[in-house]
Amino acid sequence: MRVRWALEEIGQPYDVSLVPMARLKDPSHLARNPFGQIPTYEDSDVTLFESGAIILLLVQQHSGLAPKDAEGRARAIMWMFAALNTVEPPIVELEQADLTETDKSWYGEHRAAITARITARLDALSAWLGDREWLEGAFSAGDLMMVMVLRRLDGTGIVEQYPNLAAFVARGVARAAYRRAFAAQLAVFEESKTA
């Protein structure tokens, strides 16, 4: 979804090649991503993995994902890193705990500790955002990445504790490019159900 959304924002047509879970560790996919994960990206010049690296390439090659001036661009990229490196890690830990630790005696305590680390990040993010529409002036790849990271908390009720962050996510997912990307992604699931 991150890469699709970025491609939709810049209006760049793309083809999608699905990799079934069972094929992620096949040599052919490991040649594209040594960790055997999706997404990967290929154009005529380069093959990349890591959603952040892929979107950074698109930021460098196209307009529409970051301001043109050097400072604005650097700050958009900074927010991409903040999303991936500072906000996302404890969110991934929470997902892992909810997936694999619910039967452990210490699950509740561990979950509370992870949740506290997430809310410490969201307290700071919410304070920065204040009543801004986006993290800096105009929408950028930094917002795109942050919205996608916060969306990983859907269903936990955590983002809803921060009305300005909930509104920020709502603004992100209301964008026409996000909706096109989501519809395309959903179509993949619908097709795989009927296949």
Ligand SMILES: N[C@@H](CCC(=O)N[C@@H](CS)C(=O)NCC(=O)O)C(=O)O
């Ligand atoms: N840091 C990577 C994470 C990619 C990732 O977690 N991909 C998941 C699916 S969304 C995956 O391929 N999981 C299978 C696996 O790790 O074996 C990125 O942002 O691209």
